[in-house]
Amino acid sequence: MTAEAEADTEAPAKKGIPKLFIIIGAAVVVLLLAGGGLFFFLSSSGGEADAHGDGHAATAAAELHDTFIFNLPPMMVNLSSEEGNQAFMKLTIALEVADEHMMTEIQPRLAKVIDAFQVYMRELRKSDLEGSAGIYRLKEELLRRVNLAIYPAHVESVLFKEILVQ
Template sequence: MAAEAEIGGEAPAKKGINKLFVIIGAAAAVVIVGGAGLFFFLSSGNSADAAAAHDGAGHGEAAIVTDTFIFNLEPMMVNLNSAEGQQNYMKLTVALEVADQETMTAIQPRLAKVVDAFQVYMRELRKSDLEGSAGIYRLKEELLRRVNLAVYPARVESVLFKEILVQ
């Protein structure tokens, strides 16, 4: 009976440990499944909202998409300012983005003023002024400012670079 008591004494301890592992495993499975379900629920809700806003079928706030018109200018080639006597050139092709057809027709008679403003400004640039993305960004902002002065009261939304070549 002593042998049976020892076997009987170990069996309840083993059953308790097995039950503990089963309970911990079940709790971990619930947490993992719940977390995955929450993740998929939240991610599918965001993509459905984004798709609804994209195609305009949603009942919430939708992104407003407006058509813009692009006016292509002729390529321009200018000598850059150089103190060393070295000849540097820039070839630039830009497009002007305007909000509507009326603005596009309003700026057409003023294009000579636009090209003149661009040429005068770009001839004073040095090659070092155009280095890096910051230099190109400054060029873009300055061209936008000058084009809006030349076509006032009309307004150009953006200057788009199609080609930039500096030699």
């Protein structure tokens, strides 16, 4: 029986060694792939800056056209509530437009823009505005509504100057 006991102890040791090599080999492969990916990522982003030089970034920034800001009056809206708790939101918005001509297009349609905003925001609940995802959804929906209200004019983005939800 002692010979059988020795055979049993040697067998697991022999089976365990190849598993250890497989695990170590897999870890080395993963590290090599991650290192190669990191090197590729860093060399590709650094290569563009070296090829174009620092002057290219300055000229690219100068080529971008200036945008104009159209400030809307502050709005205060009662939010929809489930339990009867009173909640409101105070919001100050600016619209980013491509040129001054768009600002003159928005001015006569300002009442339609504010109405579209008010109708949408009165249906919001306080829980709809929680977190960055809620604010992002609000921003995208307001952008969609302002572009519908002032069509064929176009607003580039909606900028929040102040948001207060209580």
